[in-house]
Amino acid sequence: MAQKYLMKGNEAIAEAAIRAGCKLFFGYPITPQTELSEYMAKNMPKREGLSLQAESEVAAINMVLGASAAGARVMTSTSGPGISLKSEGISYIVGSDLPCVIVNVQRGGPGLGGIQPAQSDYNQATKALGHGDMHLIVLAPASVQEMATLTGEAFDLADIYRTPVMLLADGALGQMMEPVDFEEKPHRALPKKDWACTGHGGSRKHNIVNSLYIEPEVLEKTVVDRFKKYEQIEQNEVKYEEYLTEDAEIIIVAYGITSRIAKTAVRNAREKGIKAGLFRPITLYPFPEKQLDALADKENIKTFLSVEMNMGQMVKDVKLAISCKKDVYHFGRTGGVIPTPDEILTNIEKYVGGAK
Amino acid sequence: MLNKLVKSRITIIAGHYGSGKTNISVNLALDMVRSGKKVSVVDFDIVNPYFRSADNITELNALGVRVIAPEFANTNVDMNTLPKEYYTIFSTDDYCIVDVGGDADGATALSIDYDKYIKSGYTMFYVFNCYRPMTASPEDAYKILLNIEKTSHLAFSGIINNSNIGKETTEKLVLESIPLAEELSKICGLPVLATTALRTIDIGNAVKIENKTKQLF
Structure with missing residues (x-):
């Protein structure tokens, strides 16, 4: 090490x-x-x-x-x-x-x-x-x-x-x-x-850097x-991480600091018997569309929940990636407020098996 | 126990950014209040608005520790102004722990009232963490120590070796830091008063502390 x-x-x-x-x-x-x-x-x-x-x-x-x-x-x-x-x-x-x-x-x-x-x-x-x-x-x-x-x-x-x-x-x-x-x-x-x-000292043709055409x-x-x-x-160049998605019923999609909090929420959900998983995009462009779409094709996965520290931005890319094959929801805090694992768990419970 | 280090009514905790000053200050306050002392903590970080002793205000207040913090601490306003109450530390009989901001930048706040500290009597400790890149060598740590003294017009009395890498700190890492702290001690002529370690780490002669840093998840 x-x-x-x-x-x-x-x-x-x-x-x-x-x-x-x-x-x-x-x-x-x-x-x-x-x-x-x-x-x-x-x-x-x-x-x-x-x-x-x-x-x-x-x-x-x-x-x-x-x-x-x-x-x-x-x-x-x-x-x-x-x-x-x-x-x-x-x-x-x-x-x-x-x-x-x-x-x-x-x-x-x-x-x-x-x-x-x-x-x-x-x-x-x-x-x-x-x-x-x-x-x-x-x-x-x-x-x-x-x-x-x-x-x-x-x-x-x-x-x-x-x-x-x-x-x-x-x-x-x-x-x-x-x-x-x-x-x-x-x-x-x-x-x-x-x-x-x-x-170039006259040894080659000169290079031009320009954005005007x-x-x-x-x-x-x-x-x-x-x-x-x-x-x-x-x-x-697509990069992403999956955590407990294999048998999941609900997939949390989260990136950056929010994915760390979501991971704790996924573990807490599993302790309560809810099959939750986490999909973490590491590249936001290119967005891992194919990988999310493949998850949406799986029968056991019913719901996606995009957790972000905003009013709902990445959630639209999730919907596009999976062509709205499955239900997609958003939970977010904004303005500098960080969501807690408990808040995310409450939303997992709310949306698992479809909105109630 | 950290409170064995307390030699005067006012204790100043200073050092490099991220060396663990706040964690030491909060642990010291908790140790002292549990041993029956009346304690005030001054959150004196005028440099960086994140991760400060005011984060622990609920726990400290519940135990009867008075916390004097910048008026806008933890309010999303990046303005570090201290309340007038700060000046009571020079007239009260309470023990006072002053948690200073990092480097000489943070020590600027001390310099304004250095004469009051001298008159009241104080002990200032230098918190050392050899796993912070800017204080990885004893020579670099010494430069920061000297700059804090020059800026504050106050003198250190000793070193607290708080070398750690957070939750992944092992017994081995703490033990490996001791020769570096001793090397720093040799260069600056100040004693290493304690080497700290989290309670979960098994080192016989280390001073046990708790992790009081704000956790997000």
């Missing part, structure tokens, strides 16, 4: 990014993500990197664009309000096919909202990170260890598919402390960044080609 450290989720992302070869970090402070920027500011200079507090979120994301265009492994992090400000830049990064990692440690919204944990940026992360036809790979860790592991994975996925990757965490995961080890994961084969603007047919082709890439991502 490698050496384990006791870390906050925010610190674990920062440390994992440095270990993954992230050399540049551009951010702007916001609770509940600030420890991440702080860790970068303290540690990047000691480890051949640079951490810079930009004058705004808009500046930070455009610095990310520039650094990525020059071939660097680069990251930015914020919370929901900051993502809203960054969305123009994110769309430009997608349109320029540039890799980078963007962290959202979610807090309650809309507006300034609050500083307690929430999952109400699900729709923003999976559907509305910027204008235009586009997706980002969205990874949803559920533990401090996974914050670290998925950060390394996020950098690799970004480079392989030349796309921004979002780590979608929340204030609870960012602030809570758990043991974490940074043992090297198996390396993925990474393509050469022969598209990067690194200076005046000719509609040319723009259409770049978008269609990008969607072929998304097809590959949807085929190859």
Whole structure:
């Protein structure tokens, strides 16, 4: 076993990014993500990197664009309000096919909202990170260890598919402390960044990074080609976890911190003789549609219950994934309120065997 | 028992972020009140609004411990202002435990009234956790210790070795931390007054504590 450290989720992302070869970090402070920027500011200079507090979120994301265009492994992090400000830049990064990692440690919204944990940026992360036809790979860790592991994975996925990757965490995961080890994961084969603007000294044709295409047919082709890439991502990169789904009658679908609470509720339901199971999407895009649909085809599974810290966002993707073959319900708390295992159990009892 | 460490009416608990200051403070308060002392706890964390001694306010109040916390603690308002009641710690006869925020940032709050602490008499303990990456080496832990002293204008009296990785802490990990705490002691010239361990871990001479950190599930 490698050496384990006791870390906050925010610190674990920062440390994992440095270990993954992230050399540049551009951010702007916001609770509940600030420890991440702080860790970068303290540690990047000691480890051949640079951490810079930009004058705004808009500046930070455009610095990310520039650094990525020059071939660097680069990251930015914020919370929901900051993502809203960054969305123009994110769309430009997608349109320029540039890799980078963007962290959202979610807090309650809309507006300034609050500083307690929430999952109400699900729709923003999976559907509305910027204008235009586009997706980002969205990874949803559920533990401090996974914050670290998925950060390394996020950098690799970004480079392989030349796309921004979002780590979608929340204030609870960012602030809570758990043991974490940074043992090297198996390396993925990474393509050469022969598209990067690194200076060529006249030895090759110059590279251009751009997201402006005046000719509609040319723009259409770049978008269609990008969607072929998304097809590959949807085929190859879906990640999820199943827990006690085999004989289950009701499936809780939950991601991130909520899946941890739901797991306790599933165990408590089993103690009461209710056959509950948990399905945890780890990639929110690509969403594990096929895997959920396969569960919906099983005769023993009658009901799905999406548990989220919002008013019902992922629940719509669950319905779409299973083409409404089975009943799908939602239970959520919002505004920074974390559901308790007991509340989830009450809803399992309410919906098992159909709504009463 | 942690309360054996108490040498003055005011005890200040300081150290690096996440070293376990709040857990030590709450355990100390519980030990003292159970041994018949009148105790006040000051939640003095002006830096980070999450995971603080005010999380334990119900249990502490039930046992008769007075908790002095920032007016907006646990209200979703990220504003750390202390009530005027804070100043009673310099005039009361109660034992007072001051749970400070992390690093020198947290110690800034102490510096405002350092002269009052000196006049009233105090003991300040440095909580050390070698499993936190920024204090993994005794040298790095010493730098933070010095910065806290410089910022607060107050001096530490000893080290509490609270090295742990949360629920997964083993006997082996606690034992392995002891030489590092002793190394820190050698560098800074302060004694290691105690090594702590959760009650579930079987180490004869460790000071037993409970996990009082807020649990979400």
